[in-house]
Amino acid sequence: MKIGILSYHFPPEPAFIPGSLAEELAARGHEVRVLTGFPDYPGGHVYPGWRQRWRHETHSERLTVRRVPRYARGDGSAGARRAAYLSFAGSAALIGRRYLAGIDALYVFHLPPTAFATAGLLRRLGRVPTVLHVQDVWAEEDEAAEDAERRRWAGRIGVTMARVYREAAALAVTAPSMRDLVVAAGAAPERVRLVLNWTDERIFRPVRPSPAAHGLIRRDGRGVVMHAGTIGRRQGLETAVRAAAALGDRMDLVLVGSGPEERRVRGLADQLRAENVRFVERRSALDMPDLYAAADYQLVMLRDRPELRGTVPGKLQAALSCAAPVIASAGGDTVELVERARAGLSCAPEDWAALADRFWLASTIPEAARLEMGRRGREAYQREMSLAAGVDRIERMLHEVSEAARTGARRMRTMPV
Numbered sequence: 001m002k003i004g005i006l007s008y009h010f011p012p013e014p015a016f017i018p019g020s021l022a023e024e025l026a027a028r029g030h031e032v033r034v035l036t037g038f039p040d041y042p043g044g045h046v047y048p049g050w051r052q053r054w055r056h057e058t059h060s061e062r063l064t065v066r067r068v069p070r071y072a073r074g075d076g077s078a079g080a081r082r083a084a085y086l087s088f089a090g091s092a093a094l095i096g097r098r099y100l101a102g103i104d105a106l107y108v109f110h111l112p113p114t115a116f117a118t119a120g121l122l123r124r125l126g127r128v129p130t131v132l133h134v135q136d137v138w139a140e141e142d143e144a145a146e147d148a149e150r151r152r153w154a155g156r157i158g159v160t161m162a163r164v165y166r167e168a169a170a171l172a173v174t175a176p177s178m179r180d181l182v183v184a185a186g187a188a189p190e191r192v193r194l195v196l197n198w199t200d201e202r203i204f205r206p207v208r209p210s211p212a213a214h215g216l217i218r219r220d221g222r223g224v225v226m227h228a229g230t231i232g233r234r235q236g237l238e239t240a241v242r243a244a245a246a247l248g249d250r251m252d253l254v255l256v257g258s259g260p261e262e263r264r265v266r267g268l269a270d271q272l273r274a275e276n277v278r279f280v281e282r283r284s285a286l287d288m289p290d291l292y293a294a295a296d297y298q299l300v301m302l303r304d305r306p307e308l309r310g311t312v313p314g315k316l317q318a319a320l321s322c323a324a325p326v327i328a329s330a331g332g333d334t335v336e337l338v339e340r341a342r343a344g345l346s347c348a349p350e351d352w353a354a355l356a357d358r359f360w361l362a363s364t365i366p367e368a369a370r371l372e373m374g375r376r377g378r379e380a381y382q383r384e385m386s387l388a389a390g391v392d393r394i395e396r397m398l399h400e401v402s403e404a405a406r407t408g409a410r411r412m413r414t415m416p417v
Helices: 016-027 078-099 112-125 148-167 178-184 211-217 238-250 262-271 285-294 306-310 314-321 333-341 352-364 367-385 387-414
Strands: 002-007 031-037 057-060 063-068 105-110 130-134 170-173 192-194 223-228 251-256 277-280 297-301 326-329 344-347
Touching (some): 002 016, 002 112, 016 063, 016 105, 016 387, 063 078, 078 112, 078 148, 105 112, 105 387, 112 130, 112 148, 130 148, 130 387, 170 178, 170 387, 178 192, 178 306, 211 285, 223 238, 223 285, 223 352, 238 251, 238 262, 238 297, 238 352, 251 352, 262 277, 285 314, 297 314, 314 326, 314 333, 314 367, 344 352, 367 387
Parallel strands (some): 002 105, 031 063, 105 130, 170 192, 223 251, 297 326, 326 344
Antiparallel strands (some): 057 063
16 A cells, blocks of 8 residues: 555654554555654754755655755744644645655544644545544643633634544544544444553563662652653643652652653642652653653553543553553542553542542562552553554554545446436
């Protein structure tokens, strides 16, 4: 097949889903053309050594990547993000019709930043069938919509995403409950399939902890629960800090990473005098399996919001692929996946007393039982969430929509005038 891929982010940015999909489809013999922007995530500035220009293509066997200019979002303000989204949409629409001419199907790694570009390309490409891999069903400004302008912008993204849902030939959703959300937003139920995200398996795999990681993460022989990633509103890490503070020196909570809520979370830890809560600055993804191995459990947290019940954070796949047992404080699909795999412990979201109970129970579980949790989690990952499993499902969907489009075209040609 000739397959187009539209993705706002693409390697060398940390975008392993579209990056690994493109490589794997090309390795399976398909001709793949990627349309993306110049790398600027997460810092908001184009990477050193890169210069935005209109003609920038890289080629390898069966894989071509075309990059188009977009506004670099700089400080990440709401206005800068809007300019980045809309400029990418304009560039993609301008270049996409010629660059993607003749493809059999289009795959879209679908986040809010891609919404306007997707809508524009669907108009420009005409009858090319599209598979959306829906990663998020709500606009990122929704939660912070403090003024009328932000609410209007969130509404525009929501309306555009709903229109794209209706026009797509098929949709892949990354969590079971997300299906209900996209159907409610306008997608036809029979077009929606479950395709769980995978992680970067070249990085996230079981390892033995190095002395350096052990020294950084552990102290005084205490059990360690580690949270790795963004410290933001969605995670609600204040709940974890309160739970850890209630247990004193029974265990340590180690937060690796940073984010917009870091100052608030640090302030709460200071206020509660939670000396067993420690902060470690953001590390490279290459370092994370070593740190995972040094901890006893990985903490996966989501706040209690309806739209998050259909979200599975990427840190869950990373932990399971590393055979790390999990403590999940979330609702919906995240907890269900952990419980079904018997890969750790779980509790309701935003309930610090329940989470404190899980922390206490975790501290009593023998090492052999923890290792067994990790083994079961890795088996579940390989069976349900791996790169091979995910690409099999996406490839099948691309074949199906392409064949349906060809069949429909033949039927139209053979109909009497």
